[in-house]
Amino acid sequence: MTPSVTAVEALGITKRFGPTIALNGAGIAITEGETHALVGRNGAGKSTLVSILTGLQRPDEGEVRFAGEPAPPMADRDAWRRRVACVYQKSTIIPTLTVAENLFLNRQTDRGAISWRSLRGRARDLLDQYGVDVDAGTMASDLGVEQRQLLEIARALSFGARFVILDEPTAQLDGPAIQRLFDRMRALREQGVTMMFISHHLEEVYEICQSVSVFRDARHIVTSAVGDLPHDRLVDAMTGEATAAYAYRTRTADPSAPVVLSARGLGLAGRYENVDLTVRAGEIVGLAGSGSSGKVGLAETLVGLHRADTGTVTVNGVDVRPGDVPSALRAGLGFVPQDRHRQGFVPLLSIAENATIPIAHRLGRYGTVSPARRRERGARMIERLDIKTTGPDQPVADLSGGNAQKVVLARALADDPRALVVIDPTAGVDVKAKHSLLGAVEDAAGRGAGAVLVSDELDDLRICDRVLVMFHGRIVRDVPRGWTDNELVAAMEGIDP
Amino acid sequence: MTTTQTPPPAPAAQAASRGPGLRLGRFRDLTLVPVIVVLLIAGSFVDPIFLTTGNLTNVLQQQSALALVVLAEALILISGKFDLSLESTVGMAPAVGVMLVIPVAAGGFGLDLPAILAIPLCLLAGGLVGAFNGFLILRFQLSAFIVTLAMMIVVHGLHLGLTQGRSLFELPASFLYLGSAVWFGLPAAIWITGVLFAVAVVALGYFRAGRSLYAIGGNADAARAAGIRVERVVWVVFVIGGVVAALAGVLETGRLGGISANQGVGWIFMAFAAAVIGGVSMDGGKGTILGALTGVLVIGLVENILTLKGVPGEWKQLVYGSIILVALMISRLAGGKAQD
Amino acid sequence: MTTTQTPPPAPAAQAASRGPGLRLGRFRDLTLVPVIVVLLIAGSFVDPIFLTTGNLTNVLQQQSALALVVLAEALILISGKFDLSLESTVGMAPAVGVMLVIPVAAGGFGLDLPAILAIPLCLLAGGLVGAFNGFLILRFQLSAFIVTLAMMIVVHGLHLGLTQGRSLFELPASFLYLGSAVWFGLPAAIWITGVLFAVAVVALGYFRAGRSLYAIGGNADAARAAGIRVERVVWVVFVIGGVVAALAGVLETGRLGGISANQGVGWIFMAFAAAVIGGVSMDGGKGTILGALTGVLVIGLVENILTLKGVPGEWKQLVYGSIILVALMISRLAGGKAQD
Amino acid sequence: GSSEPAGTAATTGARPTGDAGAKGGKVGIDFPRADSDFWNSYNKYVPQMAAELGIDLMPPTNSQNDVAKLVANTQALTGQGAKAIVMAPQDTGAIASTLQTLETRNIPVVTVDTRPDKGKVYMVVRADNKAYGTQACEFLGEKLGGKGKVVQLMGALGSINGRDRAEAFRGCMKEKFPGITVFDEPTEWEGTKAASMLQTRLQQHPDIKGVYMHAGGVHLAPTLQVLKAKNLIVPPEDPGHVFVVSNDGIPQEFDAIRKGEIDATVSQPADLYAKYALFYAKAAIEGKTFTPGPTDHDSTIIQLPNGLEDQLPAPLVTKENVDDKALWGNQVK
């Protein structure tokens, strides 16, 4: 073993948020030059550690050391930024500023007046490096979630910091973008940059990291070289119990089952065109496609978030009013939006209330809502989806990212929908939660619902009875169950077998 | 490389302190209660009559019209919008209602509609203003603040123009009745305001429609995605706000026995102050009607104490503002949460 | 073998609208320009003197003090905060500055400081109010709206209390000079206001400190993560706001030749109206100083035209409010973006 | 047709500056506000009186109680060719510069109701607001026999008229009726504040026996409403009677006096304000000058440091003279 220098060290960190203990005497030590994974279930305290390592929050107990030196005082932000750069899990893109300015926020210029022209030039160079196809002059508010994520990454990596933290950078990215990110990370590692990488995609940990730390229930469980900790033992360390791999169920789609969701000649200018789609009861239909394929636009039209330029949508036999979510929901649709922060939940309201908005009419008579029944429903959903929380009354704003996602799925499933449209349901959720989310979708199908599952995740798509592959706004393939990874990826890349 | 291992966690640690957090949360919107207690104690030292039923009844009656405006504003703020024009409705709506029924000689339009219609017409006028506000904000996607700021000027301008700036002294009996009637030992205005607050507390706490205001104010996109008809609900809230403000105008008119051209002018600041110190957020989705009510009470008690104490006019505003500031700090310290 | 199915992605749809989008974006904050043009044309029909240099100079001079308050408010709004107390500073700061230097007989404190200090003291008073606002909001984490609402009452109360409600009309020469001096053919007030606007436009457009206001207003957490000292910047903005409001008070005092107890009262609404119709968002992080200036001009031109037209007083408010509403709609249609 | 009120004390003659040729120039007028009963009456009298006096009146502007607007309006009026300006600055301190500018432009100014502290005025047309306070004080003091408690519902502290009335009332009480306790209530000219304060004060001191209201337009209805609620509207002979003196002289006050609900009001002459403001404006354009002394219309011209002031009579109206046809409140319909 070569003597290694510890680049970053956190010792005995404890952090409380009111009644919640986010970190309980946890620590981490990262050797210089390595890429270190931090894994753990949703709410294990990973992001809290990130905010402490970047000087945004002060630990209640414990200390942070950089290369053996104590961390700078909280107020000295510049000193922190010289030591560590970070891609935070929560967006730090400022929507009202342009892409260029977001990239060079608070460092638009070293001194004197800002030259916008040169700033845009620098921004373009940076964007090109990461293969981000956006104009440096667009407002960040006009970007989609993936593009915003790419911006965050490009910005953090462009600092030239010797230590970079990436908190779930891949959750919103598709395959090629992830590969570009990894190429970049490898190049940085060759330059001796130390990195901490957080992801729920464990195969990514094996691909890019040398060592891994596992957190569970606010504590540090184990640190090891990735080679010493095979996949199943890693999962066991995260969950604290022996966890089997997800058992994909076999269903035989009944070709005579009633159609619960269908689209005829659907088209939306600039997004997709002439789409026909039929989903039968008990069937899960995947919708896949790489960047800008139009799959999200299509799914959002199905639920009424967009008004299609052509064609009709039928839910459960009812022609729903175009561009009208309530009428689709009333016809029996459940829906998980892509951007959970924007459309998924009301942060100040409790878990129980968020999850029961669509079924509020069933929680009491004459327009009333019984808080007791709501809480009871909420508690049931918390149990069913294994949400980590202090109780049904906790505001969703206080939940960790993955748990918030479960609340969104709970909302979609609340009404026992006949048709379900879920977009990227497992983005940012841990392995076990992923199992319960996918299980919940399969359960719904088992109860006779038809589902459309939009995702780039092959793991997610494996529960589908068939996968529709979109490419440049058209459905180009209908792949039945039993595909191989290569086959599907090739289809998504627009390559004919 | 070696594998380091720490002892398994004790999952109990996290759940330990669940109880108090919950209980505190429930009373987070009543952080003004200690302020009210302090004021009641201070008031009783200022003047012995302060704590008499008569005086406290007076305070409630004096605040009832403002309280209704606060109620209307709280509903609108909780749904994430703004309405500055409520203050002008407080003057314009009763003026129009009255002018439609009184003779020309008394300042009416000369339509001489049946006097019984005065109050319904007044509420209708208020509702129309709210509907128009909602229409402009939702259909044209204009900023609520600025639309209702302009409407505040327009509606007050309408009042001025129609009355030619004159006060109306001849009121229909129904207005005067509401201003002076005593039901079960309390002025009618207190009952009406109390009942409306109770209705609003129940509606916002236990009814689907009421809860949807919180969802809309907290995150309109999410509310829409959850199937709430955001536009319709917001529009209805604006209409209700207008009607409630018009009712406030009716009570105020009855209490004062006339409608001056300035009725309601300047109220909106007090209404915001009451709602916000009572815990209603200007960002929407936060706060309760009960909290807003405590805000009104604080303002009413401060004014009453200052009047009883006889603070010289030129220093009164300074004292008044300082007390509000101190109340804010107390409620901040008692509530524990940062405001926004 | 594999063959590519469709031609390589042609992001034409997106790229096509890039150019105009960008260009439009640059002028998004100047959507009031068409409104101003309409007003200039309308005004020239109302009265031939409207388009004379003399009249337009008058409009600019009349609006210069308000424009400074709008500037101060725009800075604070862009950083995501609020300051209602600016209007009271417009009266209180010059009153205190003047009272410190004039003799008791003229209403002074009797300190008889050198007259040359009047303006510096006045600006100091304004800065102190801003600093105190910032202190309460940042240290106690109180809501900016409600703190500055209370401070608006406190500061005006201080003015009333110190002056006993009386006007001050013996002014130091420096005040009078600024109110009446003409530099290069234009009143000094216009120059001062113009220069300050130019400074603010450049600072907010081209300097890191200025850009940080947008970052803070857009997302304070993100700004903090990017190393911006959010608290310090916000505090400085409040202080600058107070100083600029005090300067507005100096110009207004000089122009009017005296300080009445009501100086500044009611301005804040107009300041908000000007800033918001000029495109500054109440949610922070959005809008430009130039846009705010167009808002001031619209308001000034509307008032001037109504005066020249001689609209009867009782209908003036209605007409005025309606024009603002129409201006809003025009700017909304010209700008194309929903407001918030 | 009223007789030409050319004053006995008013000597006519050409100005030394010799711009006597400017006969029949336009008169610009600014109304102080449109939201008060008194000023509305004044506003209504102006065009009527202008017609009677044969004055070329420009469309009136309205400064909505805002001195900055008044300044802007004045600039517009002069820009549009006014040869004389009538204004009623409610903020007297902040009009100085404007008056100086007008002086340099040789545009004479008549101010109504208030007396600017600084800056040249051709004539101030007003009744003596201090006298209102004193009249009210004397009336109440005598009716109460020099003892007891009275409430003064004041206007806004920022208003000179409110301050004059308050100081005179307070000063007179202190001097002539030291046995009477005065409670000052700053109502900001708002009915709602007046009602609340009076109600609270009556709760605190049920033995209050007198009320002086600074403005009938805003204070009358609320005061009566509060007194009614406390059953205090009783005839003057009743020991429980509360004596109420109002100020303004609007018709509703006269009705209340006739019904015995209030006891007196000071009639602030809206008609004379309009008439003499225009009269002096016309005289100024014609180049006439005036000297201090009594006039032919029961008033006195006094010398001010910065001009002259015609102090119009403001009679106290009680049950005895409430039906006098000469009172302006009995003329409006």
Ligand SMILES: Nc1ncnc2c1ncn2[C@@H]1O[C@H](COP(=O)(O)OP(=O)(O)OP(=O)(O)O)[C@@H](O)[C@H]1O
């Ligand atoms: N600001 C906060 N207020 C209250 N509770 C918080 C706050 N931030 C985090 N928590 C709580 O602390 C715990 C740890 O959260 P953290 O965000 O660190 O989890 P995580 O490991 O990053 O999870 P995920 O994988 O879902 O992102 C959670 O229970 C969360 O609810």
Ligand SMILES: Nc1ncnc2c1ncn2[C@@H]1O[C@H](COP(=O)(O)OP(=O)(O)OP(=O)(O)O)[C@@H](O)[C@H]1O
């Ligand atoms: N709100 C929007 N307004 C206009 N165009 C949009 C919007 N959102 C996405 N687009 C564009 O529409 C096209 C299709 O987008 P869509 O989100 O449906 O694709 P996608 O399959 O989700 O792509 P990805 O796999 O990258 O997420 C893309 O070019 C995208 O940039």
Ligand SMILES: [Mg+2]
């Ligand atoms: Mg996290």
Ligand SMILES: [Mg+2]
């Ligand atoms: Mg996508």
